[in-house]
Amino acid sequence: MKRLLSSIVLTALSLNAAAQDLLITNATLHTGENGEVIESADILIKDGEIEKISARIRTNESITVVDAAGRHVTPAFFAGATVTGLSEVGAVRETVDSEYEDLFTDIMHPEFDIRPAYNPHTSVIPITRVEGFGYSLLTATRGDRSISGQGGLVRFDGGYDSFEGKPVIFVEVSGHAAGKTGGSRAVHWMLLKQAFGELQKGVELDLLSPIGRDQLRNATKSGVFVFNTNRATDIMQVIKFAKTHNIEAVIHGGREAWLVADALAQANVPVMLNALENLPADFDSLAARLDNAALLHKAGVTLMFTSGETHNARKVRQVAGSAVANGLPLEAAIAALTSVPAEVFGARPRAARRGAIADLVIWSGDPVEVTTLAQLVIMGGKIDSMESRQTKLRDRYLPIDPALPRAYLKP
Amino acid sequence: MLKLLTAAPWLLLSVSVLSEPFPSTYSPLPSTPTLITGATILTGDGGRIDDGDLLISDGIVQWVGSGDIPENTHTIDAKGRWVTPGIIDVHSHLGVYASPDVHAHSDGNEATAPVTAEVWAEHSVWPQDPGFPRALAGGITTLQILPGSANLFGGRGVTLKNVPATTYQAMKFPDAPHGLKMACGENPKRVYGNRSKAPSTRMGNVAAYRAAWIKAQKYIDDWEAYEASDELDKKAPERNLELDTLAGALKGEIIVHMHCYRADEMMTILDMADEFGYKLGTFHHGVEAYKIADELAANGVCGALWADWWGFKMEAYDGIQENVALVDRPEGSCSIVHSDSDEGIQRLNQEAAKAMARGNAVGMDIAPERAIRWITSNPAKSLGIDAKTGTLATGKMADVVIWNQNPFSVYAKAEQVFIDGAMIFDRNNPELQPVTDFELGQLLEVAQ
Numbered sequence: 001m002k003r004l005l006s007s008i009v010l011t012a013l014s015l016n017a018a019a020q021d022l023l024i025t026n027a028t029l030h031t032g033e034n035g036e037v038i039e040s041a042d043i044l045i046k047d048g049e050i051e052k053i054s055a056r057i058r059t060n061e062s063i064t065v066v067d068a069a070g071r072h073v074t075p076a077f078f079a080g081a082t083v084t085g086l087s088e089v090g091a092v093r094e095t096v097d098s099e100y101e102d103l104f105t106d107i108m109h110p111e112f113d114i115r116p117a118y119n120p121h122t123s124v125i126p127i128t129r130v131e132g133f134g135y136s137l138l139t140a141t142r143g144d145r146s147i148s149g150q151g152g153l154v155r156f157d158g159g160y161d162s163f164e165g166k167p168v169i170f171v172e173v174s175g176h177a178a179g180k181t182g183g184s185r186a187v188h189w190m191l192l193k194q195a196f197g198e199l200q201k202g203v204e205l206d207l208l209s210p211i212g213r214d215q216l217r218n219a220t221k222s223g224v225f226v227f228n229t230n231r232a233t234d235i236m237q238v239i240k241f242a243k244t245h246n247i248e249a250v251i252h253g254g255r256e257a258w259l260v261a262d263a264l265a266q267a268n269v270p271v272m273l274n275a276l277e278n279l280p281a282d283f284d285s286l287a288a289r290l291d292n293a294a295l296l297h298k299a300g301v302t303l304m305f306t307s308g309e310t311h312n313a314r315k316v317r318q319v320a321g322s323a324v325a326n327g328l329p330l331e332a333a334i335a336a337l338t339s340v341p342a343e344v345f346g347a348r349p350r351a352a353r354r355g356a357i358a359d360l361v362i363w364s365g366d367p368v369e370v371t372t373l374a375q376l377v378i379m380g381g382k383i384d385s386m387e388s389r390q391t392k393l394r395d396r397y398l399p400i401d402p403a404l405p406r407a408y409l410k411p
Numbered sequence: 412m413l414k415l416l417t418a419a420p421w422l423l424l425s426v427s428v429l430s431e432p433f434p435s436t437y438s439p440l441p442s443t444p445t446l447i448t449g450a451t452i453l454t455g456d457g458g459r460i461d462d463g464d465l466l467i468s469d470g471i472v473q474w475v476g477s478g479d480i481p482e483n484t485h486t487i488d489a490k491g492r493w494v495t496p497g498i499i500d501v502h503s504h505l506g507v508y509a510s511p512d513v514h515a516h517s518d519g520n521e522a523t524a525p526v527t528a529e530v531w532a533e534h535s536v537w538p539q540d541p542g543f544p545r546a547l548a549g550g551i552t553t554l555q556i557l558p559g560s561a562n563l564f565g566g567r568g569v570t571l572k573n574v575p576a577t578t579y580q581a582m583k584f585p586d587a588p589h590g591l592k593m594a595c596g597e598n599p600k601r602v603y604g605n606r607s608k609a610p611s612t613r614m615g616n617v618a619a620y621r622a623a624w625i626k627a628q629k630y631i632d633d634w635e636a637y638e639a640s641d642e643l644d645k646k647a648p649e650r651n652l653e654l655d656t657l658a659g660a661l662k663g664e665i666i667v668h669m670h671c672y673r674a675d676e677m678m679t680i681l682d683m684a685d686e687f688g689y690k691l692g693t694f695h696h697g698v699e700a701y702k703i704a705d706e707l708a709a710n711g712v713c714g715a716l717w718a719d720w721w722g723f724k725m726e727a728y729d730g731i732q733e734n735v736a737l738v739d740r741p742e743g744s745c746s747i748v749h750s751d752s753d754e755g756i757q758r759l760n761q762e763a764a765k766a767m768a769r770g771n772a773v774g775m776d777i778a779p780e781r782a783i784r785w786i787t788s789n790p791a792k793s794l795g796i797d798a799k800t801g802t803l804a805t806g807k808m809a810d811v812v813i814w815n816q817n818p819f820s821v822y823a824k825a826e827q828v829f830i831d832g833a834m835i836f837d838r839n840n841p842e843l844q845p846v847t848d849f850e851l852g853q854l855l856e857v858a859q
Contacts (some may be wrong), residue, residue: 091723279510390721
């Protein structure tokens with residue numbers, strides 16, 4: 001990987017420097033909030049946090065210096081809603097732990113928390129991280145219940161317990177999942193009203209287990225509810241439901257969200273969307289269009305991006321780029337990719353400022369351009385090896401005509 | 412007619428225009444002679460002309476560079492813009508898995524038997540799929556619609572011009588060879604293995620391909636014996652649609668497109684092609700093609716690949732983003748970026764851009780004029796239409812895209828798209844933006 005680093009002057013001034021202490025010089029820093037871009041910024045990192053950002057930081061201490069040489073620097077990107085560490089190979093069922101179906105009970109399980117199944121050693125994490133991604137929303141995916149389960153933010157630092165932020169409950173209100181709940185999407189609302197009624201009245205109606213009831217109640221007070229839906233009228237139902245039950249709601253999907261942009265803005269309901277979705281993929285998405293993100297932003301709706309992918313979650317950068325190409329301001333896209341998901345889901349702030357976690361990326365060019373690469377990823381002040389299973393496969397097959405079979409090449 | 416009926420089926424194919432069933436009724440839309448000036452032109456065969464001019468008229472490229480300009484020529488000032496051949500996707504399921512993706516539109520896999528060489532994807536194509544005009548807005552002028560990969564022999568593919576039409580026949584690329592979709596690996600063995608039917612293993616896959624080829628060889632032999640016979644009361648063999656297709660592939664009249672992920676399986680398939688004496692056209696998906704790039708080039712086989720897909724199934728576990736560039740590296744290679752996606756087909760230029768950037772990051776020095784081949788001349792070669800389209804050269808079909816900038820960018824947009832010299836999409840003119848019947852009049856009552 002030295003080759004990729006060769007254009008960045010990396011100077012260790014002293015072997016005594018603590019591993020986490022780092023000075024990035026001459027960055028074009030997109031802070032990820034307030035549309036702010038700081039030219040010629042120096043960024044001092046201590047103990048895994050950003051200690052100081054200003055022009056020409058001088059330090060008497062011995063410290064590792066990375067010269068960004070004017071390149072774009074951003075906080076590490078958000079990989080969207082994924083099942084990273086819950087799905088090593090999509091079609092190999094025994095490696096997938098993100099959903100349950102045909103459970104032996106008939107009730108909904110908000111307490112189905114996928115986090116205990118999370119595997120930080122998945123190959124997906126380095127593969128995604130070397131592309132400039134630092135965290136993701138770990139998702140309980142659509143099973144056969146209106147409530148899919150529970151998850152939350154996870155940081156891509158490879159830790160066993162790198163979860164952050166509020167509990168996130170995933171709720172399915174589209175027509176897709178209605179098949180197993182009686183065939184009508186109205187059943188979702190019927191069941192959700194009943195389940196939430198159970199919390200308020202303390203009456204057992206057999207929809208929730210005691211633990212599930214406690215956790216759902218807790219989530220209504222300090223959690224976030226992610227509703228998976230695309231159709232405008234379903235989004236309006238979510239807004240109404242969230243207001244009635246005084247819960248924090250997020251729309252995931254939202255292909256028709258632009259139709260109800262003002263209502264979303266007024267209710268302060270954020271939208272996590274895939275800006276590449278412009279086809280009437282189903283009858284819930286007849287109004288899908290490429291400038292969905294731009295229209296939502298203009299109306300004042302809080303935006304986040306997702307790609308619908310886990311293994312190829314790095315595609316989120318192209319998703320954001322497409323939103324920018326279709327009218328979203330670049331800095332709004334960068335906020336959506338960096339600080340916004342942390343705020344929405346209650347994690348430590350990720351905008352680049354004093355005290356923020358030092359998860360940063362130095363890019364070879366415009367951070368949302370498809371020909372740009374992450375040149376250096378820094379997680380908690382540590383410089384990433386920039387290696388993954390895929391870089392190793394690449395380096396095994398890059399040499400022409402090796403003397404021995406490639407099994408002997410172990411990059 | 413009697414004469415035709417007694418001829419062997421592959422001979423029927425070879426006298427294509429007259430005997431092609433479901434013949435193309437495509438005719439180019441009206442056009443005016445058009446001069447495009449001052450553009451950065453990527454010719455599609457590796458060439459690049461800066462500040463170049465291009466004349467198209469009578470449906471073809473008249474010249475690139477300089478030449479005579481007829482009277483009444485419409486001039487487009489393309490200064491600062493880029494011009495490429497029309498983009499070609501060798502692997503699409505538009506129309507056979509149309510939007511909206513409802514069960515009633517699931518027409519791409521005849522998953523009722525592992526060998527269904529008798530089915531033709533064109534008979535499933537719904538021309539009102541909104542995916543067609545979306546792809547047009549991404550510069551797609553030609554595309555091959557393939558059956559899915561549930562079966563070992565999935566059926567015939569069809570090459571279409573991406574023009575709005577009421578019938579697929581009116582989109583059918585005139586005289587393009589038919590394709591035969593075949594599939595390796597997990598999909599066929601899973602679909603039939605789950606039903607406790609053959610094939611349920613990779614070795615079962617190969618045994619079934621070979622058994623089918625043996626039947627096709629006998630079919631050819633029977634017809635040849637019949638043709639050669641002098642007997643007065645000779646009886647023609649019974650015509651068989653499945654064997655028509657397989658015989659056409661063995662004869663080289665139908666191009667074989669093989670869905671295959673793993674390097675070792677692709678080499679098995681190349682040996683099988685040698686065994687039965689047919690030519691393999693293109694491996695599709697080839698997530699491990701980078702492991703056998705030299706062998707693919709040496710065999711003159713194309714690799715139609717994604718920029719970055721991996722991990723969605725076991726045979727896709729070793730995907731790397733340098734695949735397209737590594738397959739492109741040997742002399743005589745034929746690397747292609749394909750979509751297999753109604754989203755990807757809208758931005759094949761971006762998919763190629765990602766693949767180009769990955770090659771360049773490992774020192775391969777791939778220029779845009781080289782990378783554009785992956786989505787123009789190489790797919791044209793794969794489809795057997797390279798004599799007609801895929802490059803901007805005198806006499807070629809005037810399938811042309813004018814981009815607002817360098818197409819290898821997320822910000823690039825196809826501004827004008829020409830097919831056979833007719834401007835059929837103009838981003839700046841709503842009158843030249845087709846809308847399908849399906850989308851017409853939807854969401855009339857939008858009250859905010």
